[in-house]
Amino acid sequence: MRFLMMSKTNEDFEAGNPPSPELFARMGEFMAEAAAAGVLLQADGLLPSSAGARITAQDGEISVTDGPFAEAKELVGGIAFIEARDLAEAKEWGRRFAVVHDGGCEVEIRQVAAPGGPGGPGGPGDFS
């Protein structure tokens, strides 16, 4: 099963500050561990929301709002795609990723729908 891990950002990153060397090192260790276990597919950090935008469509009207956006802890700061056997394993990896940020962080895990949509034939690693 493929999962998307989204880690929420914080005011510090939103202000454009890079991760501290210690955090960077811990993140590197986590990525190496996930890669060594064969579960990491892709991992990327996202730039602060000031570099992004929101587009909303409502009743045929489109509005575009440039960042930055408020509520840093609701915003995604980093993403990773992992291949896990089940939700339990994915949660374990999410836990390890969350503890990397010792200050405090939220990691959300969502299962990727298989090609063809939910209920369609699974991709490799779909054990259902």
Next chain:
Amino acid sequence: MTVAKRRAVDVVRREAGRDARYREMAERASMTSDEEGLEARVDGRIEDDLLRLIFICCHPLLGRDTRVALTLRLLGGLTTQEIARAQLVPSTTAGQRIARGKRAIAQARIAFEDPTPDEQAQRLPSVLEVVYLIFNEGYAATSGESWTRQDLTGEALRLARMLAHLMPRVAEAHGLLALLEIQASRFGARHGPTGPVLLEEQDRMLWDRLLIRRGLAGLERARALGGGPYTAQAGIAACHARAPSAELTDWAEIARLYDAYAASNPGPVVELNRGIAHWKARGTAAGRTILEPLLADARMTRFHLLHAALAELDLADGEVAAAGTRLRTALGLTDSAADRAVLGAKLAGLPRGRANPREPADPERDTP
């Protein structure tokens, strides 16, 4: 114990202390005595331990089935029952296989070996072979009615990624991973309502682009490191992955790649695929030049896919009756439910109503 915690990388890492780690290693390899030698070997990072475990499980002294079983157990964390299902044997057989493997390791003191990089390079083929076997078991189950066993392919992919991470300078570790990721990228498109869907008919929107991207990147890495047979096969698979549609497939490039591959890895199955590539690139005559001589090869006379391929050429040349004959021959030569379904469908789909089998096709008359 949850699945996550059974995994080797987790077991090895779980205890910070060296003593605990070597106890785990010893337990896993079912050894006793010589604590001092073990201690010296367990010093080091987790990745060294993992690599050592892989070379233990895939030692050429062990039989192929045993290597697969041990790898699935010690690196994949599968239960005996899961391994039994994977290898299509009763649980007791799987359990005995693993126990015998561990005893053989203990007796031959395999776990005390510390292969030099040169020795690792020599033993690498048996490691890659195990992973490829596991993948292929899942990719196309050759017995029974299931088209794929995706749990095994997932396991194989994970192992292949592990290997590429642990041996970053080894070309074929990347080559194998690239091959598996590109092949796996098509999983979502391989099932149709009536059975398996062949490559040329698959809906490419259902191909997994993340896996393709990873596969193509891995291929470049493998080639830069010197390549090898798995890398070459990945190169061929990449040609399909890059084609936006079947019609846009670069068959000339595939034919060239098969020519190169066959030069260093000759064999009848390679010739079969090379013949098909040349047919697609240059026409049926070019294909027949390679394929027809294979009918006389004792290894190939009863290979259903050769007859099926020649049936395709016959069809392309308008030789419908000949195609039908060859398809029936092919059907009689295989037990695979998946292959029989495909061949049966082709047979049922042949154009009808040719009074004289030697008459050439008449497009005006035969177009529905």
